[in-house]
Amino acid sequence: MGQMVRIPGGMFLQGSPPWLIDWLDQADQPLPRTWFADETPQVSRRLPPYRMDRHLVTVADFRRFVRATGYRTDAERRGFGLVYEALGWVERDGVCWHSPGGPDTGSPGYDDHPVVHVSWEDANTYAQWAGKRLPTESEWEFAARGSGFRIWPWGDTWQVDHANTAELHAGPLNSLAAWREWWQAMCEKHGPVPHTTPVGMFSRHGDSALGCADMAGNVYEWTSTLSELYDEGVVCDPTVRMAMGRYRVIRGGSWMNFRYQVRCSERMHGDPTGWSSFAHGFRCAQDE
Numbered sequence: 001m002g003q004m005v006r007i008p009g010g011m012f013l014q015g016s017p018p019w020l021i022d023w024l025d026q027a028d029q030p031l032p033r034t035w036f037a038d039e040t041p042q043v044s045r046r047l048p049p050y051r052m053d054r055h056l057v058t059v060a061d062f063r064r065f066v067r068a069t070g071y072r073t074d075a076e077r078r079g080f081g082l083v084y085e086a087l088g089w090v091e092r093d094g095v096c097w098h099s100p101g102g103p104d105t106g107s108p109g110y111d112d113h114p115v116v117h118v119s120w121e122d123a124n125t126y127a128q129w130a131g132k133r134l135p136t137e138s139e140w141e142f143a144a145r146g147s148g149f150r151i152w153p154w155g156d157t158w159q160v161d162h163a164n165t166a167e168l169h170a171g172p173l174n175s176l177a178a179w180r181e182w183w184q185a186m187c188e189k190h191g192p193v194p195h196t197t198p199v200g201m202f203s204r205h206g207d208s209a210l211g212c213a214d215m216a217g218n219v220y221e222w223t224s225t226l227s228e229l230y231d232e233g234v235v236c237d238p239t240v241r242m243a244m245g246r247y248r249v250i251r252g253g254s255w256m257n258f259r260y261q262v263r264c265s266e267r268m269h270g271d272p273t274g275w276s277s278f279a280h281g282f283r284c285a286q287d288e
Contacts, residue, residue: 002061004051004286005211007139012147013042014138015230016265020151028174029260037236038229039265045138052135052143053283055199056114056214056221057126062097063111065126073097074119074274081117082277083192084256086184089277092192097122100278101193112198114219114281120248120272123222123282135285137225137249137267144208144215144252145264152263153208153215162206163217164197164255165262173258183256194219194278195255212283216262217253219281220270225249227269243269254279 016039025033065071073096075081081095083102094103097117100110118126127133135143144153152158160167167173170182186195200213208215215221227247229236247269253262256279260266270280 002057003054005054005143006288007047007050007052007143007210009047009049009142010147011044011046012142013149014045014141014265015039015042016263017042017149020265024260027260029258030174030176031260032237034235034237035240036266037234038240038267040234041231043230045142047138047142049288050135050139051286051288052139052210052212053132053285054212056219056281056283057123058112058199059097059115060111062115062118062126065129069129071122071125071129073117073122073276075117075276078274082275084183084278085192086187090192095278101191105191105193110196113194113196114199114214116194116196116219116278116281117276118222118281119274119276120222120270121274122276124224126282127284130284132284132286134222134224134282137223137251139285140215140221140223140251141264143210143212146209150209150264152259153212154206158259159205160259162202163262164195164202164214165217165253165257165259166255167259168217169195169255179258192278197255215252215264217257218255219252220250220254220268220279221252222270222280222282223249223251227267240269246271248272250280 075096080091098106227243250268250270
């Protein structure tokens with residue numbers, strides 16, 4: 001079921017230090033400071049040793065699970081999945097893990113790509129079948145950067161060829177308008193299909209210090225952690241606050257994102273009640 005990496009555990013400060021939020025606020029990027037405030041303040045965490053999948057769960061991995069169990073994902077039961085078309089998110093009929101852009105969009109060429117269109121429950125069910133579990137948010141962040149702070153898994157200097165992000169495909173992006181222009185052109189040419197890459201394609205330069213691949217970009221990753229603020233007094237974006245206590249934390253960013261959204265301490269939040277998209281996948285963890 002794929003190689004696992006031993007993570008030694010230990011003490012670390014989870015989240016972003018004040019200087020990083022200041023840097024984001026001054027950076028040439030389109031999101032407001034309050035969008036990143038749920039990464040603060042840093043909180044002390046202690047982790048025992050554990051194991052983490054080196055790679056994301058692939059389409060081929062998920063197919064083996066489905067063939068062994070007969071499992072049908074939430075998207076298959078509903079009959080539709082979420083894709084981002086030229087003008088925004090759309091519920092598209094026939095979209096699921098084996099047809100990521102809709103009917104007839106599956107291909108053997110995707111077998112070594114991360115599986116997408118998996119809900120939180122789909123990911124949990126797979127993990128249990130594999131004798132594993134979803135990682136906690138703390139486990140994910142520690143595996144991405146280790147005990148010392150790093151902006152990205154490989155270090156503090158952005159390297160476009162170390163991860164699958166929108167900037168790999170489009171070049172440097174610093175505005176939502178530029179991003180939309182790129183994505184509209186991609187949709188016109190290819191349709192709303194995911195632009196994932198084979199797992200481990202950016203190893204070894206893009207790997208984390210502890211040996212995990214694709215922890216920046218490619219696909220967002222579900223964790224087991226219920227979304228909560230590190231400090232209830234923090235002033236954050238209202239849409240982020242609405243997720244607290246209801247959603248599950250998602251980490252890592254995806255092929256759709258800017259460099260600032262694929263950082264080790266960046267937090268996203270996903271509805272665990274059946275929601276999935278063509279940019280969301282997962283990896284598993286295991287107690288030692």
